[in-house]
Amino acid sequence: MTATPSSIRSLTVDLGERSYPIHVAPGLLDDPQCLRPYLAGRQVMVVTNETVAPLYLERLKGSLGSELDVREVILPDGEHTKTLASVERIWDALLAAGFNRRCTLVALGGGVIGDMAGYAAACYQRGVAFIQVPTTLLSQVDSSVGGKTGVNHPRGKNMIGAFWQPRAVLIDTQTLDTLPARELSAGLAEVIKYGLIRDPVFLGWLEANMAGLLARDGELLSEAILRSCAIKAEVVAADETEQGARAMLNLGHTFGHAIEAHQGYGQWLHGEAVGAGMLMAATLSQQLGWLSGDDVARVARVIESAGLPLTAPAAMDAEAFLERMRLDKKNLDDRIRLVLLRRLGEACIHDETPPARLHDFLSEYPRA
Amino acid sequence: MTATPSSIRSLTVDLGERSYPIHVAPGLLDDPQCLRPYLAGRQVMVVTNETVAPLYLERLKGSLGSELDVREVILPDGEHTKTLASVERIWDALLAAGFNRRCTLVALGGGVIGDMAGYAAACYQRGVAFIQVPTTLLSQVDSSVGGKTGVNHPRGKNMIGAFWQPRAVLIDTQTLDTLPARELSAGLAEVIKYGLIRDPVFLGWLEANMAGLLARDGELLSEAILRSCAIKAEVVAADETEQGARAMLNLGHTFGHAIEAHQGYGQWLHGEAVGAGMLMAATLSQQLGWLSGDDVARVARVIESAGLPLTAPAAMDAEAFLERMRLDKKNLDDRIRLVLLRRLGEACIHDETPPARLHDFLSEYPRA
Incomplete structure (x- = not known):
């Protein structure tokens, strides 16, 4: 099933000049128009994990087309990876790719991926564009709204982080079909x-x-x-x-x-x-x-x-x-x-x- | 020479709800009222370096009085210390002290200390209070205004950071007497x-x-x-x-x-x-x-x-x-x-x- 505009339901999170839309639809990931309006420029870094990448990464990249410079960071899965060291891997990848402050980070995964990619975006060159593509029900209803990003510290959860709003949240409800x-x-x-x-x-x-x-x-x-x-x-x-x-x-x-x-x-x-x-x-x-x-x-x-x-x-x-x-x-x-x-x-x-x-x-x- | 209110010259940086004052006076560091109005709570972490600490740390702590919980992080001096690893030392110290989101970071030193302490404040528990006490002419005229914080990455200067405004900037012109x-x-x-x-x-x-x-x-x-x-x-x-x-x-x-x-x-x-x-x-x-x-x-x-x-x-x-x-x-x-x-x-x-x-x-x- 491919999303058509009529099947997309939307909501605007009203935060003044930081307002952004949440779009929800089955098959949204296959829609070539789902991500493109929210990109800051040609440079796109998809951040995902080893569980989600085999399921959805190629579909997401397919929808972006070929004229963009699309790279990826695939992190291990799980809350134990929500560390500053993982975020440093994202920053290293951005710098190795020569990405500038008009790049866009796309978080493809659950709350852990969203929190880390969002924090990486908040602090890369003091802040770049960020799009959430949450693939778990928890992240779809929780991290979609609020702008909380960050990582754990050995002494406490979410101790290091920033408030950073996404440009858009794109929820493909079909991704829940593969959720345990x-x-x-x-x-x-x-x-x-x-x-x-x-x-x-x-x-x-x-x-x-x-x-x-x-x-x-x-x-x-x-x-x-x-x-x-x-x-x-x-x-x-x-x-x-x-x-x-x-x-x-x-x-x-x-x-x-x-x-x-x-x-x-x-x-x-x-x-x-x-x-x-x-x-x-x-x-x-x-x-x-x-x-x-x-x-x-x-x-x-x-x-x-x-x-x-x-x-x-x-x-x-x-x-x-x-x-x-x-x-x-x-x-x-x-x-x-x-x-x-x-x-x-x-x-x-x-x-x-x-x-x-x-x-x-x-x-x-x-x-x- | 001790600062009296009449010798303090001030300026307000107008950023709406993030506006803050810059106070300039010889001997300002000895004024017990210079820092206290800007503290978020009882917990104060002074961030400084090995060059500045012997010159001004005790004077700063003396002006804070004894009812507060004042700790310190003393980092090595120099641009080469402006790394994420140094900021992690600040976060570790904050967490080891059990400091909560009503703590205040005070940057005592030049631009490197200000950039690191500011970034540590921007991201500790997603943002805590921050006061700048710049002790070099460069940091007094540059980092006092603008809210830029951050650290270097092996691939580039200031690549990781955040915009984070201080609650106040306190400039004691006598600190320039010891500047090379x-x-x-x-x-x-x-x-x-x-x-x-x-x-x-x-x-x-x-x-x-x-x-x-x-x-x-x-x-x-x-x-x-x-x-x-x-x-x-x-x-x-x-x-x-x-x-x-x-x-x-x-x-x-x-x-x-x-x-x-x-x-x-x-x-x-x-x-x-x-x-x-x-x-x-x-x-x-x-x-x-x-x-x-x-x-x-x-x-x-x-x-x-x-x-x-x-x-x-x-x-x-x-x-x-x-x-x-x-x-x-x-x-x-x-x-x-x-x-x-x-x-x-x-x-x-x-x-x-x-x-x-x-x-x-x-x-x-x-x-x-």
């Missing part, structure tokens, strides 16, 4: 998050359509991706550099990051940890009197229906959570800040839970 | 540049006061620094990310960078190469009919009076120049762009010199 089921579910965790923090109607739509999403129905996936990006864009437009309201996008992430870090990155997928973390946030919200027991049961059901785990790891006691949570970048002045739910469809930021209460909550919370 | 004479002259090359590109009255003032500047008269140096920063601020405010007019700040730099690169960095100081390059630009401007012979002689006299070399290195033939000039970041679409002088006090950007003519000019130009 576990990664599809992990992406759905973030989709559910958007309903929980800001859109009760979308939450109901997800409950009604979860089976179709898991069956990779293209129309339903397009709708879920666009709605997720639209919600994230609204939140980010109000708070581009994460001073306040944007923190609500971290629902489930403070608990989730603690799970990921404690279990060792890669054991739990990010989305799996966020799913379990969102249920923890909902449960604490109930204890604060904001959600009903029925609300929490509904949160549990939609997370479970996406094929995600519900309980925290058996090996993590309260102190194991708190130790990691104290390092969270959201914290200010040594208070743990949490994103909780005032009601289903409305998040709030809360830093007034007494430490002892948080300890009790974490001690009593169900483990696997 | 050759570096004072190199800084004056950039000061002369501001007169040549935009301010004939300032050029006349420099001609009249060069002896006093070389004698390190504090009042004259303050005036020269402020006037230079004001001119650069006007140019940068109109073109923050260097799309057009800002290129005029590179008068003498295309020829100068070729000299630096050919001779090996550190053989010619940057300002020395810029001085010789400005005279080359003036001479080519005369050949294009824009300057008179008297104008060029005046340019030569003011450069020479600052203690700077006038001729290009004997070992560089025309091709040695052209080879380096073709790599200049200003070039677009394979045309060499030069900053020339329409008249004394007015620069222009010119990319229409035919290659053969440029080759002849470079062949015939006087060598040392």
